[in-house]
Amino acid sequence: MEIAQTPHTGTDSRPGERALRQVSERFWSLFEAVGVGVVLAGPSAEIKECNQAALDLLGLTREQLVDRISFDPEWKAIWEDGSDCPGEEHPIPRVIAQRQRVRGEVIGVYRPKAQDWVWLLVNAEPRFAEDGSVIEVICSFTDITERKRALAVMTEWKNRYEAAMRASGQIFFDWNAVTNDITWSGDHDRILGYSAEELAGGLTRWMELVHAGDRRAVLEEVDRIITGKSPGSIEYRVRAKNGSYRLVSGRGYFYVDDAGQVTRMAGFISDSTERNRAEEELRASEERFRKAFAHAATGMTLQSLAGDYLEVNRAFCEITGYEERELLGLNYRSITHPDDLSRNLSGMEKLLTGKIPSLVMQKRYLSKAGRVVWVRNSVSLLRDSQGAPMHIIVLVEDITDRKQAEEALRASEERFRKMFAHAATGMTLQNLEGDFLEVNPAFCEITGYDPQELVGSNYRSITHAEDQQENAYRTEELLAGEIPSFVIEKRYVRKDGRPVWARTSVSLLGDSQPPRLITLVEDITERKRAEEALRQLSGRLLQLQDEERRRLARELHDGTAQTIAALGMNLDVVREAAAALDAPARRTLDESVALADQCIRELRTLSYILHPPMLDDRGLASALGGYVEGFAARSGIAVKLDLPPNLGRLPREVELMLFRIVQESLTNIHRHSGSRTATIRMARYPHDVVMEVRDQGNGIGTLERDGEQGARVGVGIAGMRERVRQIGGRLKIRSRPGGSDVEVVVPLSDPYR
Numbered sequence: 001m002e003i004a005q006t007p008h009t010g011t012d013s014r015p016g017e018r019a020l021r022q023v024s025e026r027f028w029s030l031f032e033a034v035g036v037g038v039v040l041a042g043p044s045a046e047i048k049e050c051n052q053a054a055l056d057l058l059g060l061t062r063e064q065l066v067d068r069i070s071f072d073p074e075w076k077a078i079w080e081d082g083s084d085c086p087g088e089e090h091p092i093p094r095v096i097a098q099r100q101r102v103r104g105e106v107i108g109v110y111r112p113k114a115q116d117w118v119w120l121l122v123n124a125e126p127r128f129a130e131d132g133s134v135i136e137v138i139c140s141f142t143d144i145t146e147r148k149r150a151l152a153v154m155t156e157w158k159n160r161y162e163a164a165m166r167a168s169g170q171i172f173f174d175w176n177a178v179t180n181d182i183t184w185s186g187d188h189d190r191i192l193g194y195s196a197e198e199l200a201g202g203l204t205r206w207m208e209l210v211h212a213g214d215r216r217a218v219l220e221e222v223d224r225i226i227t228g229k230s231p232g233s234i235e236y237r238v239r240a241k242n243g244s245y246r247l248v249s250g251r252g253y254f255y256v257d258d259a260g261q262v263t264r265m266a267g268f269i270s271d272s273t274e275r276n277r278a279e280e281e282l283r284a285s286e287e288r289f290r291k292a293f294a295h296a297a298t299g300m301t302l303q304s305l306a307g308d309y310l311e312v313n314r315a316f317c318e319i320t321g322y323e324e325r326e327l328l329g330l331n332y333r334s335i336t337h338p339d340d341l342s343r344n345l346s347g348m349e350k351l352l353t354g355k356i357p358s359l360v361m362q363k364r365y366l367s368k369a370g371r372v373v374w375v376r377n378s379v380s381l382l383r384d385s386q387g388a389p390m391h392i393i394v395l396v397e398d399i400t401d402r403k404q405a406e407e408a409l410r411a412s413e414e415r416f417r418k419m420f421a422h423a424a425t426g427m428t429l430q431n432l433e434g435d436f437l438e439v440n441p442a443f444c445e446i447t448g449y450d451p452q453e454l455v456g457s458n459y460r461s462i463t464h465a466e467d468q469q470e471n472a473y474r475t476e477e478l479l480a481g482e483i484p485s486f487v488i489e490k491r492y493v494r495k496d497g498r499p500v501w502a503r504t505s506v507s508l509l510g511d512s513q514p515p516r517l518i519t520l521v522e523d524i525t526e527r528k529r530a531e532e533a534l535r536q537l538s539g540r541l542l543q544l545q546d547e548e549r550r551r552l553a554r555e556l557h558d559g560t561a562q563t564i565a566a567l568g569m570n571l572d573v574v575r576e577a578a579a580a581l582d583a584p585a586r587r588t589l590d591e592s593v594a595l596a597d598q599c600i601r602e603l604r605t606l607s608y609i610l611h612p613p614m615l616d617d618r619g620l621a622s623a624l625g626g627y628v629e630g631f632a633a634r635s636g637i638a639v640k641l642d643l644p645p646n647l648g649r650l651p652r653e654v655e656l657m658l659f660r661i662v663q664e665s666l667t668n669i670h671r672h673s674g675s676r677t678a679t680i681r682m683a684r685y686p687h688d689v690v691m692e693v694r695d696q697g698n699g700i701g702t703l704e705r706d707g708e709q710g711a712r713v714g715v716g717i718a719g720m721r722e723r724v725r726q727i728g729g730r731l732k733i734r735s736r737p738g739g740s741d742v743e744v745v746v747p748l749s750d751p752y753r
Helices: 015-034 052-058 091-098 145-167 202-209 215-228 273-295 314-320 338-352 400-422 441-447 465-479 525-576 583-610 613-617 620-635 652-673 715-727
Strands: 037-041 047-050 077-079 102-111 116-128 134-143 170-176 182-186 232-239 245-256 262-271 299-303 309-312 359-366 372-383 389-398 426-430 436-439 485-493 499-508 517-523 638-642 677-684 688-695 730-736 739-747
Touching: 015 052, 037 052, 037 091, 052 116, 052 134, 091 102, 091 116, 091 134, 116 145, 182 202, 202 215, 215 232, 215 245, 215 262, 245 273, 262 273, 299 314, 314 372, 314 389, 338 359, 338 372, 338 389, 372 400, 426 441, 441 499, 441 517, 465 485, 465 499, 499 525, 525 583, 620 638, 620 652, 652 677, 652 688, 652 715, 652 739, 715 730, 715 739
Parallel strands: 638 677
Antiparallel strands: 037 047, 037 134, 077 102, 102 116, 116 134, 170 182, 170 262, 232 245, 245 262, 299 309, 299 389, 359 372, 372 389, 426 436, 426 517, 485 499, 499 517, 677 688, 688 739, 730 739
16 A cells, blocks of 8 residues: 555545545654654655655755655765765665565765765665565665764773773783783784684683792782782783793782772783893894994994093094093093094083084094094984983094095096096987086087076987987997997088087996986087098999990990901901811911801800899899899809899989899809809898898908908908998998808988989
8 A cells, every 4th residue: 555645635535545544644743753753765765755854964955855766867966985885785776676675775875956965774664566566665774873983082091091902012911810810902813813712711811821940920910919909010921822921021000999908910921032032132132233233344432421532442543543541531522633623522512412413524543653644423312211322433534545545536637627628529418318508608608598498408409310210229328338439420401500510429427326328429510521522523433334334234245346247247247258278277367257156155155244234124123133143153152142023214323223233243253252153132222221131151350230340351342332332322241250241221212312
């Protein structure tokens, strides 16, 4: 039966409806009176009705609550542990889903209007139809916010009490002499390893843990406290959970009833093991101190508060040159250098008056022989148990050698400063990030900036964009310890925007702290211009050489070869009348015809070597194929030609350069290596072409990278390098035990072309 308020119409149509309305009114009057929040929800968890207490507790109006589902996402709820309570876990939808009541569930609900949380104790009861389905849920809830706060306060105080017990580092006990129960708290698990449950069992259980040799004394002390009604204390041994015995100190206090009988005894037990161990350590430490004092490599003195030597060790005697008997009773002022005495006295006055906790100073002693000795003194006070100063202890380190080294370093730094400032070569000091710390006038002249414009800026800001990557890469290698230093040629951008070429040498500056980079900068702009002019001249000479070869090849093919061919035809005419000649003449004629044929073949071969016409007409692949075939036939060396199908046509100067490299490489293999095979491989990539010529012979020397010491460079190889350099490529020639390699890398977008 659904309970709801029914509007009054003045006259009831039927007696049953009037009775139902009266029951409903009594129901809601009851729940309005009790102050408990009540809501009625339908089978879909929609809120059908609520009382005013529910609205007040939830901080909502009737319009905000009625006709909305109980798990509306706008309503925030949390569980008692503070975790989110999702909508499907709210009591009403859970009762509908599980068909079971909810009793005594604590939920926190956020009230948007008040902007606070209210804690509710919730009950929810389902009402079933005849078919067993849930037709209605009655949910009631009570405000327990203040109870939660009081419980939280009690829990906080309990936690504080337990924390205080633990922080004290002691075990607390409360023994009921009537029931023989003992309540334990404090640090028993850390000191002995037992939990409170493991210590349960009263005085009998505790006595089982007391060392057999101490049990009688403990029981006698307990009897004395009970009989004499006076506090007591005793030190004894207790077995810990790990089987070892701990020395503890116990103190007990008694409580009496109205009849004057002791009913309880409370107190604490402290762990004395560490204290006893510390006392032993102190005695051992004092012994070690005496030995260390006597045999320490560092000078040590024990002085009175007035500065008189009470004890001195052997090292201090060696530093000052005095014997122990000469120093005892002497005052430190008598061997302190006069120029340091005033500063020494001022520091001691601050130490003795408590203005400073200790004193560290560098000073000079005058040795027995009159020699000045530099020392570093560390001075502190030895105090008694009340904190009052008793003696002065001084550690004395001989730093004479270090002082001399520092003086030498200062002189060296001064020389460096002068050299830095007046050097004709540009010099900079940089931090590890590349920021300029110092620059000299020569560097300012190279870059066109004033010192104040450069200091604080980074080297990248004045380095040409195309040179920054290599500069940064080499700097990373240096800082990683992979190289000790590096030299690069790079461009700076002057203040006026003009690029200037420089040879830059970079290294770490000794053992400077913090680490720094020192850079030597030499202006090589004029040299670069000369090199560029030379490169252009070399390029022009190579171009003229190639043009001359092309001309000679054409003249040999079109001129001399044709003349000899005509000669051969004339000799063929003469051969038709050879019957009229005698035998020697016929032999001579045959030899002449053969010589003419040989000359034609050799001229054609020479013409092809000088400049193959196929290179211009059909490209590098066809020209190399023809040349390699002829070379193999002439030399007897088997040559494998491995060309990519996507090679295509390359720029004319690139094809000519690669063809000449192959010519020179195969000639070197034929003349020097003794190899019977050779391999030519080429690969074309988006930005460059790579060609490699390999043989399996004796090598062609110790050739490595351009300019490397030990290389033996012939005229042909020098020409190879110049040709590659003109194109802007890279040439590597490596000789190995099993043969030699020639590798050429040519960029397809080189600025030189």
